[in-house]
Amino acid sequence: MDQRTRPAPRLAPLPPEHSPDLKEQFDATQKRMGFVPNSMLIMQRDAKLTRAYAALSGAIWSADSKVDLKLKRLISHVASRSAGCRYCMAHTAEGASKLGVEQQKLDEVWNYQTSPLYTPAERAALDVAVAAGCVPNAVTDDMFLELRKHWSDEQVVEIVGVIAMFGFLNRWNDTFATPLEDEPLHFGETHLASQGWDAGKHLR
Known part of the structure; x- marks a missing residue:
């Protein structure tokens, strides 16, 4: 455009x-x-x-987070994709890359359930993130039990905290059709377009 x-x-x-x-x-x-x-x-x-x-x-995003910040970025990315916010998808993917998430792992994030690049603990967290990003919320008791097998109560609070914050951001940015900045826009066009992403209404 x-x-x-x-x-x-x-x-x-x-x-x-x-x-x-x-x-x-x-x-x-x-x-x-x-x-x-x-x-x-x-x-x-x-x-x-x-x-x-x-x-x-x-x-x-505190440095003393009990959950690895790289995983938090991946959690925020899949939650945003479930919610359909293309602005937040680009931001979270670019942010994950900046933190040092390998591009191959980022490319595989939507195959996390079967990809050998993801651990059972990461899969449990991402399952909850995907389900929590849906409307209505699709998190089940079984998902939560699996999450708690791998993560402490404090870590569970952090995981749900990042999902919840992006619930706010997804609605904020989709409602305002927030214009994408150059860096996340370029990252999305370079690395996410093959997965069906485009900037949509955020190209302003």
Whole structure:
């Protein structure tokens, strides 16, 4: 789609300088992601919401996480795909790659149930993520029992926490049709298109 024919954003991202009182949150996000995402640049119109989201995101991606951050990125990716959010799919896949998830493992994420690249513990977590991303929620007692065979209570809370945060982000970004930034857009076009992904309404 030519730049000139792209639809205008439903609500335009504002530059970070628009909200100098959110500099701490934007700087932390820039350090973690390499850029401030358009989702937050739209959100900054509500400073309290932006601070609350930044605090939740910081807790989810904390360096002292009891669940490997690479797996958390994969969990967020499959949950977002179940929910159908192409913006979050591109972000989470690109984020997984930046954290060091091997491209082969990322390419195999939708074959995780049979791929030798995934452990039983990872499969249990991804099963819950896929089911939790559905509407209505499709997580079963059996899935949860399998999850708890492999993960401590604290780890289970972290796993469900990342799924829940992306439940918010999936709805936020699909409702706003948040424009994809250059880096995740390029990653999606390069690595996800063969799996049926395209930017859709997020190409603005």
